[in-house]
Amino acid sequence: MIGELALLFGVMIGLLMLGLPIFFAIGAAGAAYAIVYAPKVPLMIIGQRFVNGLDSYDFAAIPFFFLAGEIMNRGGISARLLRFARAAIGHIRGGLSHVNVLASMVFAGVSGSAAADASAIGSVMIPAMKREGYPAAYAASVTAASATIGPMIPPSIPLVIYALFAKQSVGQMFLAGVLPGLGMGLVLLAASIWISRRRNYPSRPWQGWGELARSGVTSALALALPVIVVVGLVSGAATTTEIGAIAAAYAVLVTSLVYRELPLRDLWTALCTAAVDSCRVLIIIAVAGIFSYIIASMGLAYSLAKLASGLSDDPAIVLAVIMLILLLLGTVLEPVTLLVVxxxxxxxxxxxVGIDPIQLGTVAVLATLVGLVTPPVGFLIYLTAAQAQVRAGPVIRELTPFVLALIALLVALVFVPGLSLWLPRLFFG
Incomplete structure (x- = not known):
């Protein structure tokens, strides 16, 4: 089995290091395995698994959630959420740094995407922070770190993918992501406040309760989106795909009829962007069907289960080992690839070993999200560094306290199951 694994993962990682697309690397690794071990995996299986990998009605929810996030992003929601965040905590020392984190927390319930969060919030906050004297690398780092909240708070594409591959309820996974998502915001705010006080970053005057109330009212319709998604799934009123379609329709109505800031041209652009982003995810899911079949035919899951059982009788210890493995793999693989493989x-x-799959899901998703802000891959590092017009090295150094804060929360998720399981058990029993 070791030789088979070396071939499968060696080809995949080798092609990724050459800069080839992820879906191609996964598919080519599966094809190479099928050629070398032809009696075990007939080549005709490759095509079948490619189709079967997407043979689930619930996968249709992914384009809808992408579309909802794109429409809300382009329809004036970013400015409203930033105004609300400024009114809430902009007066605390280092206010713009904290606003960056809080804006990402509330935007997470709209976009569900780290890239969308970093692009929307960073395009406004990074120049503003630089104008007020914050170092460019710090502005980029706080934007990158807070953008990781997006894929944890519902609606969340990684939680949908995990639920479907792990055969768990999407509604339960969304509920499981609420407290960890809020926890991410709190630990990042704590790190931001600590850094701001040490460095004596500037603050702004308190704008008053009136401004807080006005900004809250203008943001209320956008903030209702995650509530609609979670309530719809928990109540059983609609399927995951139907909820995704409702979210997209709601986004169109709010941005075009209420805010009136979504021109027809931007709607078309949002449709095209959501289509491209969805295809990038769905083609990885499709080729992952090959990987899943090969791994199942090896009996790898059974062998690892035996190994884990022999390692420790304590589920928390085994989950901690899994966490470390995912953190390590996350430095070279992006979240969707890690989850589907x-x-x-x-x-x-x-x-x-008795680990609840819902708890495992929150740990797995958060561990893969940490990979977005850790080198050498760390997509968000390079995105925000480009926005701030600074080299990646200083951004990585500034990210250290934020990454440590996220890892501390991750450890808490491992050893305190209630952080993940309390809400799902409250509503689902």
Whole structure:
């Protein structure tokens, strides 16, 4: 089995290091395995698995959630959320730094995407922070770190992907992501406040309760989107795909009829962007069907389950080991790839030692999100560094306290299951 794994993952990682697209690397690794071990995996299986990888009605929810986020992003919601964040905590020392984090927290319930969060918030906050004297690298780092909140607070594409691959309820996974998502915001705010006080960053005058109330009212319709998504799923009023379609329709209505800031041209652009982003995710899911079949045929999940059982009888210890593995892999693989390739292996292993798959999901998603702000891949590092017009090296150094804060929360998720499981158990029993 070691030789088979070396071939499968060696080809995939080798092609990724050459700069080839992720879906191609995964598919080519599966094809290479099928050629070398032809009796085990007939080549005709490749095509079948490619189709079967997407053979789930719930995957249709992914384009709808992408579309809802794009429309809300382009329809004036970013400015309203930033105004609300400024009114709430902009007066605390280092106010713009804290506003950056809070804006990402509230924007997370709209976009569900780290890239969208960093692009929308960073395009406004990074220049503003630089004008007020914050170092460019720090402005980029706080933007990158807070953007990781987006894929944890519902609606969340990674939580949908995990739920479907792990055969769990999307509604339960969304509820499980609420407290960890809020926790991410709190630990990042704590780090931001600590840094701002040490460096004596500037603050602004308190704008008053009136401005807070006015900004809250103008943001209320946008902030209602995650509530609609979660309530719809928890109540069983609609399926995951139907909720995604409702979210997209709601976004169109709010931005075009209420805010009136979504021109027809921007709606078309949002449709095209959402289509491209969806295809990038769905083609990875499709080729991951090949990977899942090969791993299942190896019996790898069973072998790892036995190994985990022998490692420790304590589920928390095994989950901590899984966390470390995911953190390590996250430095070279992006979240969607990690989830679709590793989840089919992890879930049977975790269940064999008594780990709740819902808790595993929140730990797995947060661990992969940390990879977005850790080198050498760290997509958000380079995105925000480009926005701030600074080299990646200083951004990575400034990110250190924020990454440590996220890892501390991750450890808490491992050893305090209630952080993930309290809300799902409250509503689903």
């Amino acid at each position: 590793i989840v089919p292996i992890l879930v049977p292993t975790a269940q064999a």
